[in-house]
Amino acid sequence: MTEVVAALLHENGRFFICQRPLHKARGGLWEFPGGKVEPGETKEEALKRECREELDIGIAVDKVYLEVCHVYPDLTVHLTLFLARITEGEPKQLEHMGFSWITAQEIPAYEFCPADEQILEKIRREGF
Ligand SMILES: Nc1nc2c([nH]c(=O)n2[C@H]2C[C@H](O)[C@@H](COP(=O)(O)OP(=O)(O)OP(=O)(O)O)O2)c(=O)[nH]1
Ligand SMILES: [Mg+2]
Numbered sequence: 374m375t376e377v378v379a380a381l382l383h384e385n386g387r388f389f390i391c392q393r394p395l396h397k398a399r400g401g402l403w404e405f406p407g408g409k410v411e412p413g414e415t416k417e418e419a420l421k422r423e424c425r426e427e428l429d430i431g432i433a434v435d436k437v438y439l440e441v442c443h444v445y446p447d448l449t450v451h452l453t454l455f456l457a458r459i460t461e462g463e464p465k466q467l468e469h470m471g472f473s474w475i476t477a478q479e480i481p482a483y484e485f486c487p488a489d490e491q492i493l494e495k496i497r498r499e500g501f
Contacts, residue, residue, distance in 0.1 A: 379454050381405060381492075382405075382457050383501050387476055390472060390485075404486050417455070427468045429464070436456055480496065
């Protein structure tokens with residue numbers, strides 16, 4: 374089981390999504406920014422590190438929004454999604470093919486990683 378953390382970065386009724394690069398697993402699909410927790414790190418530390426590495430932003434991490442598990446052919450993921458806000462910087466496209474600030478109503482226009490399905494349902498149902 375691989376521990377993955379991701380951020381539900383929100384601002385003015387929109388949230389931030391990123392498109393995975395083609396050379397990576399699940400390339401071209403949309404995701405919440407984040408990545409794998411490294412040994413010795415807390416989940417919160419991992420999330421701050423990933424947001425700095427991938428987007429060059431500083432974030433404030435709030436509470437857990439939802440945890441999900443998903444089995445891919447190559448990887449079993451335990452994904453913890455945190456509510457968070459950008460506190461420093463503007464996202465830069467360092468490791469992604471694209472990104473977008475979207476509303477809950479716009480979710481169907483994007484093809485997300487399969488593990489994100491339950492999360493997206495909750496966002497559509499309850500908001501964030
Ligand atoms: N970041 C992120 N990963 C997700 C989401 N949904 C989902 O299935 N995943 C999967 C895709 C990857 O196979 C796995 C790990 O994420 P990742 O590729 O971002 O990990 P990482 O940034 O540490 O990248 P790497 O060093 O392994 O290349 O989790 C999501 O919403 N956000
Ligand atoms: Mg990542």
